[in-house]
Amino acid sequence: MSGPSGAGKSTIVKNLAKLVPRLVVSVSATTRKPRSNEIDGVDYFFLSEQAFREKIEKKEFLEWAKVHGNLYGTLISTVNENLMRGRDVILEIDVQGALQVKEKMPDSVLIFVEPPGFEELAKRLKRRSTEDRRSLEVRLENARYELAARRYYNYRVVNDKLERAVEEIAEIIEKERNG
Numbered sequence: 743m744s745g746p747s748g749a750g751k752s753t754i755v756k757n758l759a760k761l762v763p764r765l766v767v768s769v770s771a772t773t774r775k776p777r778s779n780e781i782d783g784v785d786y787f788f789l790s791e792q793a794f795r796e797k798i799e800k801k802e803f804l805e806w807a808k809v810h811g812n813l814y815g816t817l818i819s820t821v822n823e824n825l826m827r828g829r830d831v832i833l834e835i836d837v838q839g840a841l842q843v844k845e846k847m848p849d850s851v852l853i854f855v856e857p858p859g860f861e862e863l864a865k866r867l868k869r870r871s872t873e874d875r876r877s878l879e880v881r882l883e884n885a886r887y888e889l890a891a892r893r894y895y896n897y898r899v900v901n902d903k904l905e906r907a908v909e910e911i912a913e914i915i916e917k918e919r920n921g
């Protein structure tokens with residue numbers, strides 16, 4: 743699942759995991775500094791740039807990308823452990839990463855979550871106190887790029903109402919599981 747920053751992906755993913763059985767959210771690795779409410783190993787595996795680059799060298803990532811100036815990646819081990827236990831894994835990752843996953847795992851399903859409009863997205867981002875001005879501009883720029891990449895996705899879901907978006911994605915998962 744991808745979508746611009748501020749589209750509500752994290753909230754959707756958390757609610758989905760509660761609603762849909764046998765679905766787990768993959769914990770990514772990142773070189774970004776933790777925010778005050780984030781826990782290592784729960785929200786992300788927070789790594790130094792050196793540790794992250796070592797994992798790239800050792801080919802431990804299913805995908806990785808530089809997003810908003812930091813490195814983010816999905817560990818192969820995280821995904822495989824869950825798949826082997828009969829669970830489906832949801833990755834909340836950027837467009838560059840999603841295209842790498844599609845390439846390596848063609849059966850994966852790409853879902854793009856978008857805000858009702860770019861104006862709305864900009865407003866949401868501005869309301870967020872966690873981002874400083876420069877970082878906000880980078881995120882907005884990136885959002886434009888991500889919106890342009892929607893065409894590569896199997897599904898597009900507009901997050902105008904949280905419960906409806908969650909319900910819609912739960913139905914997509916059910917359909918894909920049965921198909």
Ligand code: 5GP
Nearest residue numbers: 770771806807809814815816834835836839
């Ligand atoms: P944030 O720093 O706000 O938690 O995440 C910033 C962006 O990084 C989001 O668009 C998120 O989807 C993306 N991201 C998070 N984890 C990964 C990952 O493992 N791989 C890739 N490619 N992007 C990720």
